[in-house]
C-alpha cells in the first residue's frame with residue numbers, strides 16, 4: 001500500500017532539545033526573579049525579599065508536580081501547569097492575585113520566546129520541502145513549543161499539541177486527529193519520532209508504520225514489523241525510497 005501521509009514528532013526528532021529546555025527552564029525563572037525584584041524595589045516593597053531565595057527552581061518544579069497530580073487531565077499541558085504553579089508561588093510570596101497573574105503571564109511569554117530558540121538539524125528544511133511535494137505532512141508533539149512561530153510550520157498541514165488537547169502521546173487521539181485532518185488511513189501513514197513509548201508504539205497499535213529515530217537502535221530485524229530504525233532523520237528519504245521499491 002503506497003504511503004500518503006507522514007507525521008513527525010518534533011523535540012529530539014527534528015532538533016536536539018536538551019540544551020533548549022535547560023536554557024528555557026532556568027532562563028525564564030531567572031528573568032522573573034530579576035524583573036520582579038526591580039519592580040518591587042521601585043515600589044519600595046523590597047521587604048518581601050528575593051523571590052528565588054524563598055522559592056528556588058526546585059519549589060517551582062514541586063508545585064508543577066503537585067498541580068499535575070491534582071489535575072490529572074492537565075498533566076500533559078505543560079504551559080497550563082507552569083503558569084498556575086507560578087501564580088501559586090507568587091501569591092505565597094506575597095503578591096496580590098492580579099499581580100501574580102500578571103507576572104506569571106509575563107514569565108510565560110519569556111518561556112515561550114526562549115523555548116522557540118530551537119535549531120532544527122540543517123537537513124530538516126530541505127527534507128520537509130521535498131517530502132511536502134509527495135506526501136501530506138503533519139506534526140504531533142507532546143511539547144508546548146509555539147510551533148506556529150517557527151518558519152518550518154508552513155510544511156505541516158496539521159500540527160497537534162497533544163498535551164493541550166489533554167491527550168498526550170502515547171494516547172491514540174492526537175494520531176487519530178492528525179490522520180483525520182490529513183484524510184489518510186493509518187495503513188497509508190508513517191509516524192517519525194524518537195520515543196519508543198510515545199511515538200513508535202502508539203503508531204504501530206493504530207496500524208501506522210513507524211520510523212524510530214534512535215542512534216543506538218537495534219537492527220530492524222530485531223524490531224516488530226513496521227518499525228524502521230534510523231540513526232538520524234536525515235536518513236528518511238533513502239528509507240522511503242527503499243520502502244517504495246519493495
Ligand SMILES: [Mg+2]
Nearest residue numbers: 009011012194
Ligand atoms: Mg521527541
